[in-house]
Amino acid sequence: MRRLQVDPVTLDALREFGNIGAGHAATALSTLLGGRVKMSVTDARLCPFSEIVDVVGGGETIVAAVFIRIFGTISGNMFVLMSLPSADRLLERLLERLLPAPRKAQEYTELEQSAIAEVGNILSGAYVAAISDLCGISLNQSIPAVAIDMAAALLDIGLMMSGDEENQAILISTSLVHDGNNIDAYFFLLPDLDGTEVLLDILRGKIRHG
Amino acid sequence: MVEEKEQIRIGIAEGAILATPGTLMTAGLGSCVGLVIYDDSRLLAGMVHIMLPESPHGRPSHPQKYADTGIAWLYETLMEHGASHAHLRAKYAGGSQMFQALQMEALRIGERNVRAVSMQLERLRIPVLGADVGGNVGRTVWFELPSRHYLIRTARGDERQM
Numbered sequence: 001m002r003r004l005q006v007d008p009v010t011l012d013a014l015r016e017f018g019n020i021g022a023g024h025a026a027t028a029l030s031t032l033l034g035g036r037v038k039m040s041v042t043d044a045r046l047c048p049f050s051e052i053v054d055v056v057g058g059g060e061t062i063v064a065a066v067f068i069r070i071f072g073t074i075s076g077n078m079f080v081l082m083s084l085p086s087a088d089r090l091l092e093r094l095l096e097r098l099l100p101a102p103r104k105a106q107e108y109t110e111l112e113q114s115a116i117a118e119v120g121n122i123l124s125g126a127y128v129a130a131i132s133d134l135c136g137i138s139l140n141q142s143i144p145a146v147a148i149d150m151a152a153a154l155l156d157i158g159l160m161m162s163g164d165e166e167n168q169a170i171l172i173s174t175s176l177v178h179d180g181n182n183i184d185a186y187f188f189l190l191p192d193l194d195g196t197e198v199l200l201d202i203l204r205g206k207i208r209h210g
Numbered sequence: 211m212v213e214e215k216e217q218i219r220i221g222i223a224e225g226a227i228l229a230t231p232g233t234l235m236t237a238g239l240g241s242c243v244g245l246v247i248y249d250d251s252r253l254l255a256g257m258v259h260i261m262l263p264e265s266p267h268g269r270p271s272h273p274q275k276y277a278d279t280g281i282a283w284l285y286e287t288l289m290e291h292g293a294s295h296a297h298l299r300a301k302y303a304g305g306s307q308m309f310q311a312l313q314m315e316a317l318r319i320g321e322r323n324v325r326a327v328s329m330q331l332e333r334l335r336i337p338v339l340g341a342d343v344g345g346n347v348g349r350t351v352w353f354e355l356p357s358r359h360y361l362i363r364t365a366r367g368d369e370r371q372m
Contacts, residue, residue: 145309152238153348
């Protein structure tokens with residue numbers, strides 16, 4: 001199996017990318033949620049496609065997922081995944097009401113799903129902006145699509161559009177703190193075909209040359 | 211001696227054959243299809259977890275990933291295990307469209323997977339005795355021998371059998 005090169009420069013580049021994205025996201029989410037939002041990057045690495053489901057607790061774990069397609073110099077798919085407890089904490093802040101927990105996938109209302117989609121949109125938009133900042137390339141993103149279901153079932157569309165299953169995704173794990181609440185969100189970027197390598201080359205070059 | 215029942219878990223774009231009492235299972239089917247072909251005259255069944263309708267070239271490294279090469283692999287492997295063509299039957303599930311909001315052609319892959327599976331089975335003249343497809347829900351599925359029951363559980367907690 002062909003593994004992408006993961007050296008200290010690449011890891012630095014990914015962390016830098018994660019931090020810049022988290023910075024953008026914190027600013028946007030502070031406006032949405034009202035009050036200060038602190039975001040920290042808890043993990044920034046490459047993740048083989050086949051192992052993405054393990055990050056969220058296995059293929060059958062029920063998660064909230066936001067799917068966004070990117071177009072431009074690099075095309076690919078982005079997913080923002082949240083556990084249901086994290087999604088509930090987020091919704092309680094956003095909708096300013098207490099929610100009964102735990103709930104089944106089909107018990108999330110349309111309003112709650114749009115709220116999750118909007119936060120996913122902000123997070124992925126922040127990472128798209130980080131790519132533009134770092135690499136000087138502009139990317140467009142589709143409208144967000146949201147679903148709550150088994151992780152493996154939600155992610156298969158991302159795998160099949162990326163061609164080779166031995167390809168790797170860029171994973172940025174973030175922890176968002178607002179008003180004493182911790183909300184964990186996983187951001188995955190799955191470029192089409194050889195996009196991961198192309199993107200890493202650009203990121204590494206930018207970090208090395210300042 | 212009591213023979214232990216075999217439990218085979220099939221990952222995405224994989225396939226396996228079961229020729230003893232036991233279970234074939236695959237978890238979290240979204241737009242993918244979990245296809246079982248079995249011989250109703252003996253203890254023999256196989257499952258593939260199909261991701262895409264067509265292979266891009268003749269000999270992919272994972273033939274089970276595509277409806278065309280996956281079904282050919284499953285059919286040939288069952289015949290090598292002594293299946294009789296006249297006794298082959300099929301049951302399958304999956305082919306959902308998980309994200310309803312996006313109308314891109316690429317996201318309608320579930321529907322195309324189901325069409326490709328049904329077409330390949332028709333071409334091989336294998337009767338379909340059960341199909342639980344479409345919708346916008348993930349499915350975890352099992353196929354049991356010797357009962358030949360195909361069981362489906364969704365993220366919403368529904369359970370069905372065919």
